[in-house]
Structure formats: structure tokens, C-alpha cells
Amino acid sequence: MASMAAGMAVADPAKEATTRFLRSQFHRYYECTKPTLPDRFGRREFGFMFWTPGIVQRHLGFSKEEELKDFLVSRVPTHAYYSSAYYDHPNAPTMEEKGWLGADLVFDLDADHLPKAASMSYPEMLEAIRLKIVHLYDDFLQSDFGFDPKSMRLVFSGGRGYHIHVFDERVWSLGSHERREIVDYVTGKGLEVGSVFRESAFDRKDFQGHTRVKTRLVAPTSEDPGWRGKIMRGVNGLAAKLEGLSPNEAIKFLTSFEGVTDADASNLYENLFKPRATKPRIIRGIDRLREGQIESLSDRSRDLIIRLVKELQPVRDEAQAGVSLEGIVQRGETDEPVTSDIKRLIRMPSSLHGKTGLQVVTLSRGAIDDFRPLRDAVPKTWTEDRIRVNLKNKITMEIRGEVFNLAPGVNDVPQYLAIFLAARGLATVVPEA
Amino acid sequence: MELSALAKYPFLREASAFIRSEGVTLEELLSEPAYARARALGRTRVHEALEKGPESPRVAIAPADQLSQLLAYPVARILVSALGDTYLTRRFALREAIAAEGLLGQDSDEAILHVAAELPMDLRREDGGFRIHFSDFLRFTNTMRDAPWKLINQPLERGYVTLRRQKALRVLRNAVQRHIEQGLPLPVNDDIVAAFKSDLSEIRGLLEAKKATFKAEDIGKVSITRFPPCMYNLLAQIQNHENVPHMGRFAIVAFLHHIGLGNEEIFRVFGDVPDFAADVTKYQIDHITGASSPTEYTPPECSTMKSYGICPGPDRICLTIKHPLSYYRIKGRERRPRGESASTAT
Numbered sequence: 176m177a178s179m180a181a182g183m184a185v186a187d188p189a190k191e192a193t194t195r196f197l198r199s200q201f202h203r204y205y206e207c208t209k210p211t212l213p214d215r216f217g218r219r220e221f222g223f224m225f226w227t228p229g230i231v232q233r234h235l236g237f238s239k240e241e242e243l244k245d246f247l248v249s250r251v252p253t254h255a256y257y258s259s260a261y262y263d264h265p266n267a268p269t270m271e272e273k274g275w276l277g278a279d280l281v282f283d284l285d286a287d288h289l290p291k292a293a294s295m296s297y298p299e300m301l302e303a304i305r306l307k308i309v310h311l312y313d314d315f316l317q318s319d320f321g322f323d324p325k326s327m328r329l330v331f332s333g334g335r336g337y338h339i340h341v342f343d344e345r346v347w348s349l350g351s352h353e354r355r356e357i358v359d360y361v362t363g364k365g366l367e368v369g370s371v372f373r374e375s376a377f378d379r380k381d382f383q384g385h386t387r388v389k390t391r392l393v394a395p396t397s398e399d400p401g402w403r404g405k406i407m408r409g410v411n412g413l414a415a416k417l418e419g420l421s422p423n424e425a426i427k428f429l430t431s432f433e434g435v436t437d438a439d440a441s442n443l444y445e446n447l448f449k450p451r452a453t454k455p456r457i458i459r460g461i462d463r464l465r466e467g468q469i470e471s472l473s474d475r476s477r478d479l480i481i482r483l484v485k486e487l488q489p490v491r492d493e494a495q496a497g498v499s500l501e502g503i504v505q506r507g508e509t510d511e512p513v514t515s516d517i518k519r520l521i522r523m524p525s526s527l528h529g530k531t532g533l534q535v536v537t538l539s540r541g542a543i544d545d546f547r548p549l550r551d552a553v554p555k556t557w558t559e560d561r562i563r564v565n566l567k568n569k570i571t572m573e574i575r576g577e578v579f580n581l582a583p584g585v586n587d588v589p590q591y592l593a594i595f596l597a598a599r600g601l602a603t604v605v606p607e608a
Numbered sequence: 609m610e611l612s613a614l615a616k617y618p619f620l621r622e623a624s625a626f627i628r629s630e631g632v633t634l635e636e637l638l639s640e641p642a643y644a645r646a647r648a649l650g651r652t653r654v655h656e657a658l659e660k661g662p663e664s665p666r667v668a669i670a671p672a673d674q675l676s677q678l679l680a681y682p683v684a685r686i687l688v689s690a691l692g693d694t695y696l697t698r699r700f701a702l703r704e705a706i707a708a709e710g711l712l713g714q715d716s717d718e719a720i721l722h723v724a725a726e727l728p729m730d731l732r733r734e735d736g737g738f739r740i741h742f743s744d745f746l747r748f749t750n751t752m753r754d755a756p757w758k759l760i761n762q763p764l765e766r767g768y769v770t771l772r773r774q775k776a777l778r779v780l781r782n783a784v785q786r787h788i789e790q791g792l793p794l795p796v797n798d799d800i801v802a803a804f805k806s807d808l809s810e811i812r813g814l815l816e817a818k819k820a821t822f823k824a825e826d827i828g829k830v831s832i833t834r835f836p837p838c839m840y841n842l843l844a845q846i847q848n849h850e851n852v853p854h855m856g857r858f859a860i861v862a863f864l865h866h867i868g869l870g871n872e873e874i875f876r877v878f879g880d881v882p883d884f885a886a887d888v889t890k891y892q893i894d895h896i897t898g899a900s901s902p903t904e905y906t907p908p909e910c911s912t913m914k915s916y917g918i919c920p921g922p923d924r925i926c927l928t929i930k931h932p933l934s935y936y937r938i939k940g941r942e943r944r945p946r947g948e949s950a951s952t953a954t
Contacts, residue, residue, distance in 0.1 A: 318765070318766070319764045319765060319766075319767075320742060320764070320767055321742075321765075321766035321767020321768065322767070345741065345743040346743055348747075349743060349746060349747065350750065352750050353743075353746035353747060353750055356746055356750075356758065356759040356760075357746070357759065359758065359759065359760055360759045360760045360764070363760070364760065364902055365755060365758045365760050365761070365901065365902075366760050366761065367755050367756070367758075367761050370755075370756070370761035370762075399763065400763040400764060400765030400770070401760075401762060401763045401764040401765060402760055402761070403763060
């Protein structure tokens, strides 16, 4: 007991009042909210976290909507999750006893994965992630994987990210390896240039018993399916980007890649843009490239441009990420362990995120274009009642369409803002005397 | 499908339905002189599963021969089931699947689609080749870990991967193999065992002889006496020029890597695997060990090894662990009593 007492913080009235405040608001929310049930609800494991950090309750199964609602109202969790997997016995304590039946495919994009997350504001981060999730949805899941929008669910996590749940039954039984292949596809891992450019023989000479075959690389077209088209759009995009720059800027941009020398850069630039007197018209390398003739470049330049396009797949730094190479720079950086983990818990739509007090919102593809979390994920249950809070720092933010400029110290703010600030740890509720 | 086609693809449901409709009973198949040819062919198939070399021709012209070819398949399955050996079962399924791949290669596109539909596999025709739903592509290529088979290197559009005929057949082979394996073993009664008594003991003899050749030799600095039975068997099979399935090669490479062998040493172990060109093997080793890929793969856990039929059955230590690498660690702690063989597999 002594050690437990030592581990517990000294009673802090402000902290206690804050937790009491948040808990009672969360309670009110769950009382008047009908929970959104996932499909095959009874087959999923539920997990919750509460107001004491580190306490996790897992291995719960519910068979009726009322049971879940009763649980939420009586226990008032800070975070609510359910499994992407379906089980025979969702409430069994071990995976073996649970009996795995299958799992949805879940993509999780979180601001933690943004290279510049630290220097971005909360709305900026969310906006960057929103663009990525839309790209993942449109250009990968819908166009390449062919998932029907009816079998996909876009979800705002209530925190710093977005999720896509794919519940197409053809993916249910896929194992971890197969799911990892999907993640590799989406993140550009393991792409072989050979699978993009095919070598094709165009000349064959027999000489003193030897056969010499000349081959050339045949480029795909921008419309080609899968990564071939993406790479070709990348090559064209990079060429177009260079065309828009002055020669000096272009060389500078090229040499900003690791290991690219001035000579390589000028060589490529010249290859692309120097007019060549070819009959019947004067033509530049870039023009022929646009016609799909990758062999218009010298071998060295060709290898360089392919390498650059390959390197542009991961977002490395802002200088290069600023180039919008369709399908390449904006590659879907999905949270890999989640997608390939077949037993993972995911945030429950319509629940509250304990670190923001925002709602986990399910969105249609149309709705996400205009979705702004700090306007649209603030629960309607939160009122305008004034709450006295103590701010650690000054706050400048917009929430529910209202702009706030608050000085550090005691302020009276609307309940909806008080909840957000308190949950994020930016403010404490001033205990009533 | 006609009898001539069913004789080529006897693993199809239609084929068993045909046999039922012909009124051939199990008793007749086991004992009637009229089916002596079918029994002989069935036996041959099981033998072939254990041997290298080309299989006997499977295309029959005369209807009677076709019926024998067709009936040979249930006979072979009964023999394999009666022996109840994982290694034999896997070899048999592989052999039959390779045969089907060869026959389909000479057959029409319709035949390919017909067989695929039964497995079931969402395969469709697409100008000059085929397309397959990506989920089936992943499912049926999950034992093939080299780059040309990675999903990212496939043309994927609207859910379908475009495949050339030859590649489609290779995927189909895997599916057939799995289909056959999953249907085994059949329940076997005493009558069956009695009817095939001499055949069974002959095959058992072959199988024992085969397994006796699985004696692995020490490699480098690692101690093979600490290997779990699965890895020991895989290593022995490789050293004996057995054709190890893809998953098996993946498992042993990852295992050898994790117990501390360098890529060069692993390559030397594989140096003379019959059907793999040196550069492919080298490529695969570098890929699995993370030398040329972002992932350093871990060997599959026991449950995966079991589901791929690579687990030869657990021994005393296996019962306490979930991962082959744990075996190596545990065995390193306890000293083996003198004289106990490393080959604990049965």
C-alpha cells in the first residue's frame, strides 16, 4: 500500500475538478447518443480506457446495442475501441480461445507520421493528413484496389488522424503477410524498376557465331494501371517541374538529391531541354519523353531520372515534398502495423476521444472534402455555458466557427472550448469555491 | 466437363460426382479386377510423389483409359491418407498440382477458367491473358516471396491484377496444391488398410528410405543439434537436393540468418539447390535477411509452419514453444545427453 500511495500524485484540486468536469460531460454525451454499431457487432472485441492512465479493459463482447450503451453511460470511458477482427468468442481472454474468423482492413494515417508535424498547428496537421487520406482513398483503394465506396468507411479519429475501414468480405480472410503486401503497395515499398520499364529487343545481329541483341527500355504510359502509370506520371511531373524552373534553379533542385553531381544534373537538364535538330522538326528530349520515348535520354540521364522518381516516393523533406508529383510525393503513408495487424483494436465511431473531447466521426467520401474537425467534430451536446478555466499559456484558435484569443490565467470560456482545452491538457477547470 | 477432361483434372468436384454417377463403389475400386489398372496408376502417382524425374503421361485417349486415370486419383488419395504422413501428403499435392499446371498449359482458356472457378479463384479472361482479383492473387502467392511476385510489381487496376497466361497458371498451381492438401487425409478404415497392405508397406519403405537421407551436416559456426525438427528437415532436404517449397526456403533462410549465419554462408548452403539459379537464390537471401530490402524477416511461427505443412510434428521441446527460434535458444541452454540423435522428427 505504501508504494501505491507513493506512486499517486498528491491530491490536486484543479486536476480533480478538471477530471470531474470532463467525466460528467462525457457521461452526458453518452447518455444522449445512440452508439454507432459496426457490422457484425457481436463478433468484435471491445476495449476501453478510463480516467486513470494505464487502465485498459479489453476482451469485452456485447451482443445487444443496449448493453454497449449501458456500459458507456455507466463506466464513461475516455477512449473506446473495437477490434478490426471478428471472433467466435470476442470476450475470451486469449487469442486462441477467441477463435479468429477474419478482419476488416484498416488504414490509419496519423499526424505523428508527418515529417514536419512538430512545427504545424493542429488544423494544419489535420489538413495535411486529410489530403493524404483522400489520396489513399481515391488513387489507391478505389482506383487500384477497386473497393466499392459502399464497403469503405472514412473516419475522423477525434485526435490527430483519419482512418479508413475496408469491410469488403474478400479481404476478411487475408493473413498478415497478405495485408503487409497491401501496405507495401500503398507505401511504394519493394517497387522494382524492371517491372515498370520493360526491356524489349529491337535489333539483333549475328556476327561470327555470336548474337548481339540490342534492347531498349519501353516506358509505360501515364494511363497504365498500378505503379507503372504512377511512375510515368511522376517522370512527367518531374520533367514539367524542371521545365518551369530556370536552368540554374533546375540544376539546384536536382543536386539537392543525395549523390547527384552538377555534371549529372546538367546532363539531364540538357537531355531534356536542349533543342535537337532532328528531321522533320526540332524537338527536345522532354517532348519525346511525353510521347513515351524514354530512350530519347542518354542512359545516364535515364537512370538518373528513374532514380529520382523512385526516391521521391518517400516524403523526405519539404523542399522536395513541395513538388506535387501525382501519386508519388503524396503517397499514402499509412500506419503500417495497424493495417497488417489482424488483431488490432480501432477507435469506435461515435465515441469520444479522451484527449480532445471531439467525436470520432464517420464521413462519406463527399463529406470529407469539406470536413473541418474543429468545426464539425465538436459534439452538439457541448453547450455554450460559461466555464471558468485556468490557462497555462495564451491560446489563439478557432473552434465551432468562433475565434478565441485568450490570455494565460483565468478565463470564462464556452463549455465546448473548455472541454477541448481541458482534454488536451492546456487548461484546468477552476474548482468552485 | 467430359470424361477426357475430368481424367486430367480429377481433383475437381465434378470428377467425384462423375465417379458417383458411374456407380463405382469404394469396395469395387479396392478389389474388382476391372479396376486393377486404376489401382496400379494410383500407386504410381504416390510413388512419383516421392521420386524425382518426369511423371508418367496423364493424357488418355480411350475412354476406358480415361476412366482408369480418373479413378487412379481417389486410389492415390486413399493410399496417401492411409499413410498419414505430412511430408508425403505435401509431396503428393505438389506433384498433382504441377501435373495439372502442365496439362492446363496445353488446354484451352475455358478449361483454365473452369478449374479456377472451382477452387474457387476469381480469374477472368483479359485480352490475351487473364486477370485475377487481388485478394486471390495475394492468397495464392503468399508463399512466393520474391520481387516479381510482389503485389506492388503487378499491374493492378480496379481490383484486378493482369497476368500473362503462364503466370496465371503458376498461381493456379498453388491453388490446386492447396485444394488437394486441404482435402487430405480422408478417413481410412481397416478394410482399406487390409486391401492395400502390401502397397502401403512398400510406400512406407520408400518414405522411410527417403527420410533416412535427411541427415543434415553441420554448417559454419551454428550447431545443428540445436535445430528444431522443422529446420533440421529443411536443411537436410536442401543438402540432399530436395526441391524445398518456397515457404520452406523462406523459413530456413530467415532462421539461419537469425541464429547468426552470414548471407555468404547461407548462400553456400543453398549453393546447389537444383532448380534455382544462383542469382535468384542470392537475391532471395539478401531480400529475406534485409540486406536488400527494408524488412529483416523473421522465420514463421510454429502455427504458420504447421499450416504450410512444413512442421514435421512436434517433439518434446516443441510442445513448450510457439516459435522455431525459441527451440534453438532453449536447446542451447540444456545439454543433450550423449547419443541422442538430432533428428527428432518422426
